[in-house]
Amino acid sequence: MTNTPTVSLKNVTKIFNPGQPNEVTALKNINLDIWPHEFVSLVGPSGCGKSTLLRLIADLTQPTEGTVQVNGKSAYRARIEQDYGIVFQSPTLYEWRTVAKNVELPLELMKYGRAERRERARKMLQLVELEGFENHHPWQLSGGMQQRVSIARALAFDPALLLMDEPFGALDEMTRERMNLELQNIWDRTGATIVFVTHSIPEAVFLSNRVVMLSPRPGCIAEIVDIDLPMPRAWEVREDPHYFELVNHLRDTLREIEGGMRE
Amino acid sequence: MTTARRAGTSSSERPSSRLPKPVRQALAFILIIVIIVILWEGLKWFAGDPWRPDNNPFGISHKPMWKLKIASDLNLPHVWTIIEAFGKPSRRNGPPLFEILLAASFFTFREAFMGFLIGGVLGFVLGTIFAHIRFAERGCMPYVVASQTVPILAIAPMVIIWLKAGWVSVAVISAYLTFFPVTINTLRGLKSPPRSAVDLMHSYAASKWAIMWKLRFPSALPYIFVALKISATASVVGAIIGELPSGIRDGLGGAILNFNQYYISGPQRLWATIIASAFVGIFFFVLIALLEKIVLSGRYPETELM
Ligand SMILES: Nc1ncnc2c1ncn2[C@@H]1O[C@H](COP(=O)(O)OP(=O)(O)O)[C@@H](O)[C@H]1O
Ligand SMILES: [Mg+2]
Numbered sequence: 001m002t003n004t005p006t007v008s009l010k011n012v013t014k015i016f017n018p019g020q021p022n023e024v025t026a027l028k029n030i031n032l033d034i035w036p037h038e039f040v041s042l043v044g045p046s047g048c049g050k051s052t053l054l055r056l057i058a059d060l061t062q063p064t065e066g067t068v069q070v071n072g073k074s075a076y077r078a079r080i081e082q083d084y085g086i087v088f089q090s091p092t093l094y095e096w097r098t099v100a101k102n103v104e105l106p107l108e109l110m111k112y113g114r115a116e117r118r119e120r121a122r123k124m125l126q127l128v129e130l131e132g133f134e135n136h137h138p139w140q141l142s143g144g145m146q147q148r149v150s151i152a153r154a155l156a157f158d159p160a161l162l163l164m165d166e167p168f169g170a171l172d173e174m175t176r177e178r179m180n181l182e183l184q185n186i187w188d189r190t191g192a193t194i195v196f197v198t199h200s201i202p203e204a205v206f207l208s209n210r211v212v213m214l215s216p217r218p219g220c221i222a223e224i225v226d227i228d229l230p231m232p233r234a235w236e237v238r239e240d241p242h243y244f245e246l247v248n249h250l251r252d253t254l255r256e257i258e259g260g261m262r263e
Numbered sequence: 264m265t266t267a268r269r270a271g272t273s274s275s276e277r278p279s280s281r282l283p284k285p286v287r288q289a290l291a292f293i294l295i296i297v298i299i300v301i302l303w304e305g306l307k308w309f310a311g312d313p314w315r316p317d318n319n320p321f322g323i324s325h326k327p328m329w330k331l332k333i334a335s336d337l338n339l340p341h342v343w344t345i346i347e348a349f350g351k352p353s354r355r356n357g358p359p360l361f362e363i364l365l366a367a368s369f370f371t372f373r374e375a376f377m378g379f380l381i382g383g384v385l386g387f388v389l390g391t392i393f394a395h396i397r398f399a400e401r402g403c404m405p406y407v408v409a410s411q412t413v414p415i416l417a418i419a420p421m422v423i424i425w426l427k428a429g430w431v432s433v434a435v436i437s438a439y440l441t442f443f444p445v446t447i448n449t450l451r452g453l454k455s456p457p458r459s460a461v462d463l464m465h466s467y468a469a470s471k472w473a474i475m476w477k478l479r480f481p482s483a484l485p486y487i488f489v490a491l492k493i494s495a496t497a498s499v500v501g502a503i504i505g506e507l508p509s510g511i512r513d514g515l516g517g518a519i520l521n522f523n524q525y526y527i528s529g530p531q532r533l534w535a536t537i538i539a540s541a542f543v544g545i546f547f548f549v550l551i552a553l554l555e556k557i558v559l560s561g562r563y564p565e566t567e568l569m
Binding site for chain 2: 055058060079080081082084085086088089090092094095096098105106108109110137139
């Protein structure tokens with residue numbers, strides 16, 4: 001085990017449009033370390049800065065103050081060196097590419113050879129249980145299948161860090177449950193570190209080692225809860241009294257935050 | 264998995280009772296022509312010149328109850344008179360009109376095609392520059408828009424003075440009409456990818472070049488094809504207009520001038536030339552629509568032709 005955190009946020013503040021009338025302090029003074037092979041979920045009311053936090057780690061936006069480090073280097077270097085894979089709420093597949101070609105996109109950009117691209121795309125699609133769909137176009141797939149393709153794409157180059165922004169938000173309940181189990185499986189098999197944004201507390205508790213609750217205006221960490229349920233977790237964990245306790249505890253915290261917002 | 268697979272593909276299946284799309288489109292096209300012919304001859308039946316046994320294929324005599332000037336045989340020749348005109352020589356001992364029109368159509372199509380290529384490339388390059396360089400868009404776009412408010416009839420003689428009369432100047436005049444829609448739609452199309460699609464590219468540290476060719480350009484293609492279809496027909500108009508002041512007599516523009524001069528002695532010849540011009544435009548449009556279908560195939564459940 002190393003003692004370098006995979007993600008390290010130090011005194012991170014993010015202000016949009018500083019000095020302008022529409023100035024927004026999206027995040028204020030965030031300190032958070034995420035360790036190798038951890039599964040960390042970010043939850044909280046909408047607008048509390050979950051996506052912004054993820055985009056900061058991804059270096060898709062930069063902090064106003066503080067530092068973001070990934071694998072011991074700057075977030076910028078980590079992005080240039082392709083240390084992470086990212087999954088958005090919408091599958092963001094390119095409709096002119098087939099399923100396999102979508103998975104191969106990052107490999108093309110990283111100059112992998114043709115044969116290796118094919119092989120990896122095949123393996124990744126197998127991992128998300130989409131073998132046989134290589135030559136389909138995105139519109140021929142259901143929403144859940146499209147999101148699985150985008151997960152396969154994020155995993156295609158074996159990133160040690162997977163960033164996911166409400167990846168199952170648009171899915172129906174049944175698909176979502178199946179995807180939860182699949183994601184846990186993928187996490188187990190790949191050994192990746194996962195930062196997972198969700199608005200579902202049960203989902204966060206089921207999947208995570210730690211759940212980070214954010215409160216809004218300005219976005220800061222309200223509470224970090226260790227989920228000490230044994231891994232791997234079967235679906236039945238959801239009937240475990242301790243699971244209920246954790247979910248209820250987080251729900252209470254959320255209610256308090258939302259109560260505070262109304263005042 | 265199997266249910267998802269079924270759900271995924273069933274939407275692509277069309278009810279089998281319907282005719283294939285190209286057949287439906289061809290039938291619709293024919294139907295519209297039939298309706299135009301009926302309206303045309305209907306107007307002449309009620310308000311045209313008298314029908315004599317020798318001026319209609321049915322050999323009937325008929326006296327319309329009203330009289331409208333626009334429905335006279337001079338202003339609106341009978342459909343069959345126009346069709347007949349294709350087979351008759353336009354000059355004594357000359358070749359039949361359709362041979363002349365066919366040659367003129369090829370000639371004009373070639374000019375239009377060159378103009379389309381020049382305009383298309385220019386439009387794409389301008390749109391791409393504008394999409395990438397903010398101040399170029401701000402600074403130049405007003406002039407690009409203004410260029411389209413100057414009538415082509417004023418531009419055409421100047422181009423001919425600059426470049427000398429010939430197919431090059433005609434192609435340039437045609438390009439003047441075609442670059443604009445391509446510029447506008449290329450710009451819109453290149454800017455069309457949603458933020459997440461661009462973020463995805465940034466997450467791979469993709470270069471501007473890679474983002475252009477792997478994301479922006481493929482996203483812009485449907486927009487660009489909309490413009491190319493407009494440009495295809497506009498380029499034919501541009502070529503015909505370009506021929507008029509340049510003194511070129513081998514194309515459809517020349518034929519229009521010529522038959523316009525002799526309208527009184529044979530109005531059907533000008534009408535036949537108009538039909539030929541329309542066919543060149545339609546042919547070019549369909550050509551681009553087919554290309555679009557091939558290039559965009561697979562993207563959507565059904566790529567729309569037209
Ligand atoms: N690009 C941006 N420009 C201005 N404000 C932004 C931008 N992105 C997010 N915000 C603001 O920052 C806050 C946090 O947004 P976000 O991170 O998307 O929240 P969440 O994902 O938790 O719903 C919101 O108030 C939002 O309006
Ligand atoms: Mg969000």
